[in-house]
Amino acid sequence: MNKAFVKEGDQDDDDDLPPGAPPIPPGSKNYITPVGYQRIKDELLQLIDVERPEVVKVVHWAASNGDRSENGDYIYGKRRLREIDRRIRFLTKRMDLAEVVDPSIHHGNDQVFFGATVTYAKRDGEEHTITIVGIDEFDPLKGKVSWISPVARTLTKAREGDTVLLHTPNGAEELEILEVSYPAPTP
Known part of the structure; x- marks a missing residue:
């Protein structure tokens, strides 16, 4: 499909790096220290176990209030869920590619x-x-x-x-x- 016909939000989120995150050089490994790996793991678990469930509750509550087109809690919550999911995918990919070096x-x-x-x-x-x-x-x-x-x-x-x-x-x-x-x- 031609990029001219793709909405801005329809891009493949898996290819997007967060701001300031350098790409892994082609053909090289994602070397990381045990401390760095643990930090990524902790952030991932925090997103999955705490932040995402809280936002899902807010979105569910906001959706039950009716008109979603002008519901700020619903719109912001859905946007925040997309951000969290994008970050979870990014962290998961980085952990999968990680080569922990002590x-x-x-x-x-x-x-x-x-x-x-x-x-x-x-x-x-x-x-x-x-x-x-x-x-x-x-x-x-x-x-x-x-x-x-x-x-x-x-x-x-x-x-x-x-x-x-x-x-x-x-x-x-x-x-x-x-x-x-x-x-x-x-x-």
Whole structure:
């Protein structure tokens, strides 16, 4: 069917990513830490067990009030149900594709892999500490960068004391790796 004849709301919701959610690069796995996987699982269960049933009750009540065309509770509730269902589908797909990688297996290693917390210095002496995490876990304000980010890809497989070259739009930048650490294994 030609896209010209499709209503805006009729698009395939499964292909829509939420705002700010990066797509999984083609041919790669959706690496995620155990903490990130648990966070997604908790959100999914919250949506399924708590939020969705509450909205269904409101929509059912609003539908019983009669005229649905001007019923704000009904219209908003149906919209909220679509949003919740879209999020549930997205989280379910991400969990199905997830490859949980426990960074503690590298505890004591000085080489950068997925899950590493890396402190590096720029040429001007400015230091940064980042943790390399999955694309569903990144939070730049907390120092968590996705494994597909340019800085993570540049640092991966380097060791403490190495100097690597990060290519940026402003030119190449040297980064000296000062420290690499991993969480301790849990008993």
